Amino acid sequence: MTMKTYRLKKPRVVVVGGGTGLPVILKSLRNQGMDITAVVTVADDGGSSGEIRKSITMAPPGDLRNVLVSLSDMPKLYEDIFQYRFKQEDHFLANHALGNLIIAAISEMRGSTYDAVQLLAKMMHVDGHIYPSSEKPLILHAVFQDGTTAIGESSIAKERKTIEHVYVTNQENQEEPKAARKVVKAILEADVIVLGPGSLFTSILPNLMIHDIGQAIQASQAEKVYICNIMTQKGETEHFTDADHVRVLHRHLGHQFIDTVLVNIEKVPEGYMDFSIYDEYLVQVKHDFNGLREEGCRVVSTDFLELRNGGVFHDGEKVVDELLRIVYEARV
Template sequence: MRKPKITVIGGGTGIPVILNSLRHEEVDITAIVTVADDGGSSGALRSVMQLTPPGDLRNVLVAMSDMPKFYEKVFQYRFAEGDGPLAGHPLGNLIISGIAEMEGSTYSAMQILTKFFHVTGKIYPASENPLTLHAVFKDGYEVAGESHIAGYQGMIDHVYVTNTYNDDEPTASRKVVDAIMDSDMIVLGPGSLFTSILPNLVIPEIKQALIDTKAEVAYVCNIMTQYGETEHFTDADHVEVLNRHLGKDVIDTVLVNIQKVPQDYMDHNKFDEYLVQVEHDFAGLRKQVKRVISSDFLRLENGGAFHNGDYVVEELMNLVRMKKR
């Protein structure tokens, strides 16, 4: 029988957790990864080389690979602060950028590296051009650049993307639209709503593919609200923002964590962008989606609250099997 096709869309540190668990299942996986990051090592490399930023792609590559732990340690090694021009750059970012320059695109670099590291599945940058994320706030003020958005005191109304180095309309990478249309399930998130998930969805071709696809569209809602993005948001608020950007109610199923994060557990020095736990609004969700899966998806580690990838994937697999039946 044909393996179920599952496409995961997002960026940051959220989707690698899901992908790492999903690769152990009998599924055909595609990861579509944001290319709007303009901060840190990724931002520095993209401004120098005018290539799509490598950081989120690097983390997804590691999550989907069966590389030995030592190789992973080497690939993720970050140069020390005293290392001059190399300071703060993960070695993997330099490798991806070097191959991208050699091959002419980050898309081609990822196809080479997925073979090199025996990746389970396919990894596509959302666009083959670096994108600039624009956030328009409720008061009409606009901020350009993902790394600058959290610095403005206000509530975001909507976001959009532009090509960073030309005036053409942003387009999806080759094979991205086909992957979405051929999927049995699309998984959005988890990850930062406005800066990791939506930068992919507002690319016109991807937005239209999500509207047209017959795949089940599942959203893994965040556990914590995020400074500068989702203060005071309920899980229903997250879904409303996604559907509003897509132009219709595209989300079929929402997975929400209902296990409480222990009071005073979060290390707010280490995880300073995360505020309080997302509140559950079941009535608000039921107005927007067909199905709500509420469960304990919580993993507590090193003073942070994360998704337990195995628990989330167990529910996703139950869902995709039910849909196939």
């Protein structure tokens, strides 16, 4: 008689966002025995990514570069080379990250940023799947409460106005933006979907505003977790409470879909923040636990704070400890 052996499937976690917050969580999630998928925004038009977008029609590489590094096990020296940023006085190459140029080169070789990221993921021994949210570069639009509008991720916050809603369009044509290959499938098969941490209107919502991604997140049976930002952001979430963040997400998808919110309650020490470096941050996000409950959320509030180099970050290990609990509960 032969014995059958059954292998338990790894829990499937999909993390959606962009900016600096996403890699922190992914780095800590790596090596936890998860099947990780990162869905990364392609609406960034600032800095090195924005300059490359002007030269080559491709999804902006910056957030994809940081996510590749966060899920890679390559030696520190290789990581430093990939992340190297040319100096301001280098004129033609000023401020470009070498990894952005490599992604641009392979995108041109392969005719696709999506394919370039898959190839680099193999080269860099990435543990997980990395997909741009769309295979085409997108343009982010904001409509403000006073009826005026702004176009382009990098110009929205500069207006310092209250945002009513955002939406995305294709950079190249008038077609409706579509999710990249395998993104919808990953969302529908996930045990847990994690949004954030990251800029609400410019890193998280651009992904959700791709219609089939928004639809898939609502349709998915996964536990949906929002990691609320620690600080309010200039021109984006000024005066926001944690409940305001969730209200905005729910308003954009027209449905209460967030199940659990992770909220940091540890205080940032007075005078700690170096606002000359982190000039987009203002004050700590205020708490409105009743408001969160009205939005149908379970709240996990604890110390998620990490202080580093004059900046305020989520402590990846503490967040992932909590996510592991949620993953386990979701599977049970």
